[in-house]
Amino acid sequence: MRRAAIPDRCGRLPPACFAPVMATGIVSRALAHSGAALASRLLLGVAVTAYLTLLAATLVKVVRRTVLVRTELREPGGLFGHFTFVAATGVLATRLGHGPARIAAEIQFAVAVVVWIALTVAAVSAVRSGARMPLRQADGTWFLATVGLQALVLTLLALRTGPTLLAIAVLLWETGLLLYGATLTAVILRLLRDPPQPGRLAPTYWVTMGAAAISTLTGTLLLRHEKLLPALARPSVAGEVVTLWAWATALIPVLLAAGVWRHVRHRVPLGYEPALWCVVFPLGMYATATAQLAALHRGVVPSAAVPLVIRTAAVAWIAVAVRCLTARAGQALGPSRPRPA
Template sequence: MDRAMEVRNLYPGYFAMVMATGICSIALRDLERVALSAVLLVVAVVGFAVLCAALLWRIVRYPRLVLTDLGAADRAFAFFTFVAACDVLCARFARDGYRSFAITLAVLGAAAWLGLTYTIPVRLILGPRPQPVLASVNGTWFIWVVGTQSVAVSAAVLDRDEAGQVSAAALLAVLMWSVGVVLYLVVATLVLTRLLLLEVRPEDLTPPYWVTMGATAITVLAAAQILAMPPSPAVTTTRPVVGGLAVVLWAFGSWLIPLLVAFGVWRHGLNRVRLTYLPALWSIVFPLGMYAVASMHLGKAAGLPLIGQIGRAWTAVAVAAWLLVFAAMCRALLGSARRAVRRAS
C-alpha cells in the first residue's frame, strides 16, 4: 500500500478529508440539497471511523512515531484536524437534530483540543531543537486556529438548541472564539516571518497554506454562530466586536484567495512541481467549503445579503474541488491495492 495510506506512516492531518467532506455536506444542506448532503455525510462518517481506527492502531503499535510527529514543528499541528473533524461532524449532526451524538463529538473534540493545545507548544518550546523552530513553520500551524474555532462553533450550535436558557456553552463559544482570533494573529506573524526571512522553495508552499484562508473562514463562521445565539451576558457584551471582526476577517480571507492561487501557479506552473494526490490536498478543499458556509451564515447574521449570495455561489467551487480530490484519492488507493496484489502474487 502507498506510504501515504500505511498506518505506520499515517499523515497526522488526514482528518482534513473528514473536515472537507463534512463542511461540503453542511453547505449543500444549507442550500437544501438534502440528498447530496446526506451522501457526503455518509462518506464523512465512514472516513472518520476508518481514520480513527488507523490512528488508534498507530498509537498502540507505533507510539514512538506518534510522539515524533507530536514533536515535529512541521507536522505536529496537523493533529488538530482530528479536533476540527469532530466539531464539523458535530455541527452537521446538530442540524439534523441528533443532539446526543453531536454532544459526544463535541466533548471528544474539546478533550483532544485541550490535550493538543498544551502538549504541542510545550514540546516545541522545551524539547530538543536540532534546528530553529522557525524554519519548520508552515501552513499546518493555522490548523491550530481551525481546531480552536471549531470548538467555538460546536459550543454555539449546541447552545442554540437550548432556546431560552443561558448555558455555559455561550461563554465557552465566546472565549474560544477570542482565543482563536489571538492565535490567528500569532500564527500569521510567525508564518509571514518565516516566508520573508528564509528562502521559499517550490516544495515549501504545500497545500496546507490554504488553511491561512480556512482559518479566517471558520473564525467568521464561529462569529456568525455567536451572533445568532440567544441573548446572554457573554454574547451581548461582545456582539459589536464579534460582528465587526467577522466582516474584517471575511474581507481579508477573500483577499487571500487570489494570493494563494498565485502561489499554486508559481509552484506547479512555473517551477513544474508535479501535481499528484497527497492527503494534504484536503487542506485546500476544506477552506473552500468553509468559505462558502461562513459567507452564507455571515450574510444572514449580519444582514449582508451580497456576502450570502457569494457563499451560495462558492459552494459549487467547493463541491467541484471535493469531487476532484476524492476521485484522485480513490485512484491512488486503487493503484496502491493493485501494487499490493502484484507484490503478493
C-alpha cells in the same frame, strides 16, 4: 491480509489523516445550505464512514506504534497535523447535534476538547523542555490549532445556548483570533526570512484562509444569539466577523497566484497528495461562512455569490476525490510486469 500488516498500515497514517473528513464534512454542510439535501446526506455518510475508519486505525497506531506517535508530537509538522482530528470531530459533531445522534455529538465534543488540550499541552511542553520549533518550519499546518479551537466553539454553539455558555464561547472565539494572529505573524516572518522552494509550497497554506473562514462562521453564529451576548461584546464581534470574511476573501487570489507560480511557472506536477484536502476544507468553510453571513447581513455579502462559492467547493471536492481514487487504484494495480519472451 496478514495480521501484522494491519499495524504497519496504521502506523503509516500521516498525522493530518483526518483532513479528508474535515473537507467532506464541511462541503456536506455547504451543500445543505444550497438545498442539495441528497448530496449533502451522501457526503455526510462518506465523512462519518471515513471518520470511524480513521479513528479505529489511529487507535491501533497509538497502541502499537506509541514511540512513533510520541516522535510526531515532538515535531511541528506532526504535532499540528494531529489537530485535524479535533477539527474533523467538531465539524461532524455540529452536523449530528440537531438530530437523534445528539448523544454521539456530545461525546465527540468531550473527546475533541480533551485532545485539543492534550495537543496544546504537548506544544507548550515541547517548548519548555528545550525542543525547538524553529521559525523556518512555520507553515500552513500551524493554523490547524486555530481551526481546531474554532471547531470546538462551533460545536459548543450547536449543542448548548445560554448567557453563560455564550460568554465562554465569545472568550474562546477571541482566543482563537489571538492564536490566529500569532500564527500568521510566525508564518509571514518565516516566508520573508526563508521562502520555501516551489516544490515545498504545499497546499497546506490554504489553511491560512480556512482558519479565517471558520472564525468567520463561528462569529456569525455568535451574532445569531446577539441578545444573549454580553453588551460590550456585540459591536466588536460584528465588526470582527466582517473583517475576517474580507480577509479570507482577499487571501483567495493570493493563494491561487501561489498555485499558478508553483505549477505553471515552475512546472511542479499537479498530482494527488493528501494535502489537497487542505484546499477543499478552506473552500468548503468559506462557502458555509459566506452563506451564513449573507443570510445575516445581506448588505455585506451579495446573495448571488453564495451559490457560486458552494459549487466551487463541491467541484473541488469531486476533483480531489477522483484524484484520490485514481491514485489508490494505481497503487493497488502496481507497476506492470514485463511479459516473458
